[in-house]
Amino acid sequence: MAIDGYKLFRRDRQGRRGRGVALYVKEWIECEEMSLKLSLGSDEERVESLWERTKRQVNMRVTVVGVYYRPPDQDGEADEAFYRQLKVASQSQALVLMGDFNHPDICWEGYTAKHIQSRRFLQYIDVNFLTQVVEEPTRKGVLLDLVLTNKEGLVEDIKVGGSLCCSDHEKTEFRIVGSRHKTTSRIETLDFRRANFDLFKKLFGEVPWVRALEDRGAQESW
Structure with a gap:
């Protein structure tokens, strides 16, 4: 037929x-x-x-x-x-x-x-x-x-x-479904060469649990 x-x-x-x-x-x-x-x-x-x-x-x-x-x-x-x-x-x-x-x-x-x-x-x-x-x-x-x-x-x-x-x-x-659509990636790549690491360390050190770990490490060293 x-x-x-x-x-x-x-x-x-x-x-x-x-x-x-x-x-x-x-x-x-x-x-x-x-x-x-x-x-x-x-x-x-x-x-x-x-x-x-x-x-x-x-x-x-x-x-x-x-x-x-x-x-x-x-x-x-x-x-x-x-x-x-x-x-x-x-x-x-x-x-x-x-x-x-x-x-x-x-x-x-x-x-x-x-x-x-x-x-x-x-x-x-x-x-x-x-x-x-x-x-x-x-x-x-x-x-x-x-x-x-x-x-x-x-x-x-x-x-x-x-x-x-x-x-x-x-x-x-x-x-x-026969078509295959290309997906566009939205992932952004960070440029670490322009980062302010001194500021990053300063802000990171102000986190309470970070200071607690630092104090504990100092006591154990003593």
């Missing part, structure tokens, strides 16, 4: 028709697809993920955007293959990862989970210094669709509600 003004990147599910992941990027944004398949094993092939990296532009940071779908019955080997990709992607300056992770047993308020695969997922979020920013449920009262980022303030204006076509998932909207 083509959308005017957007470039389409897609990765279809292997071995069957339909499913998979897709990412639409505005045409004016220069980007390239990243290959994070770290091995040629079957587990890597089963990971339904797509990674794009924007090219450096004026006043724009390089941002890696990932899309991921985790089937509810995915086994631990495929999870580990995805985590290897995530480890590499997390080393980028700015990362935004979105998708349906299918971990319904995770309690995000308490940061706990019942199943071992969900606990493993939480562990990898911590190890890679990622933050999950969606707070509202996205499907039948459960939070399944997540947005992860490794940089504070990179994702803003998160809204959950409505749906696309016949999907039973709530639509998640957010804004990726």
